[in-house]
Amino acid sequence: MIISAMLSALQGLIFFALHFDNRNSFPRQLTAKEEREYVALAANGDKNAMDMLIKHNLRLVAFIVKKHYPDFRDQDDLISIGTIGLIKAAQTFDYKRSVSFSTYAGKCINNQIRMYFRKIKHQQTEVYLNEPVDCDKDGNTVTLADIFCDSADVAQQADLNINIEKLYRYIADELDDREKEILCKRYGLNFQNYRTEKILTQREVAKQLGISRSYVSRIEKKALEKLRERFERND
Numbered sequence: 001m002i003i004s005a006m007l008s009a010l011q012g013l014i015f016f017a018l019h020f021d022n023r024n025s026f027p028r029q030l031t032a033k034e035e036r037e038y039v040a041l042a043a044n045g046d047k048n049a050m051d052m053l054i055k056h057n058l059r060l061v062a063f064i065v066k067k068h069y070p071d072f073r074d075q076d077d078l079i080s081i082g083t084i085g086l087i088k089a090a091q092t093f094d095y096k097r098s099v100s101f102s103t104y105a106g107k108c109i110n111n112q113i114r115m116y117f118r119k120i121k122h123q124q125t126e127v128y129l130n131e132p133v134d135c136d137k138d139g140n141t142v143t144l145a146d147i148f149c150d151s152a153d154v155a156q157q158a159d160l161n162i163n164i165e166k167l168y169r170y171i172a173d174e175l176d177d178r179e180k181e182i183l184c185k186r187y188g189l190n191f192q193n194y195r196t197e198k199i200l201t202q203r204e205v206a207k208q209l210g211i212s213r214s215y216v217s218r219i220e221k222k223a224l225e226k227l228r229e230r231f232e233r234n235d
Helices: 002-019 032-043 047-055 058-068 075-092 101-122 144-148 154-174 177-187 202-209 213-233
Strands: 132-135 141-143
Touching: 032 047, 032 101, 047 075, 058 075, 058 101, 075 101, 075 202, 154 213, 177 202, 177 213, 202 213
Parallel strands: none
Antiparallel strands: 132 141
């Protein structure tokens, strides 16, 4: 479960590094025609189309967070977590089904956020085979036992591993010590001397470091922008 959770968090961080923008100004929603076109292209392996599906549905993540979790203090944290669900939706959606992508994505986003709250509630290190850890192609939660029965997508895993290697190298090259520490705590990364056992909210990071949550948010956004620029240079 630890490896699966870390890869999911890293995948979400890689997306933010590549597409990070002010979260108060989300890209416009796709038209029905555009969504169908991008979904079909993504199903045939077009990574740019998949990125467009994710980028233009960030507004859906924000809508779900504000509608269903209005009292949760760290809205940005939930948007980050919900985006991981959105990424999974884009990777697993079957365009041949009658359901729309946005409907399927909404279910995956909600499931991802619910799993996050479940982990907070239990606060335990024991691993159980029936513990929900992911979503299947229908947007339903799956367990470790289910995963053990499935074969891995080797090509997708290899591509993710390459991006992870780049990510750690770029973190070392581009970020200062405070930025490294905050990103490691926020996304559960183990980098050099910055090691954490779980993903922390911005408020939890602020409490540990003795600074304000808004300051943590500013540093996190600045660090992600640096990584986004480095990924775009692709050097």
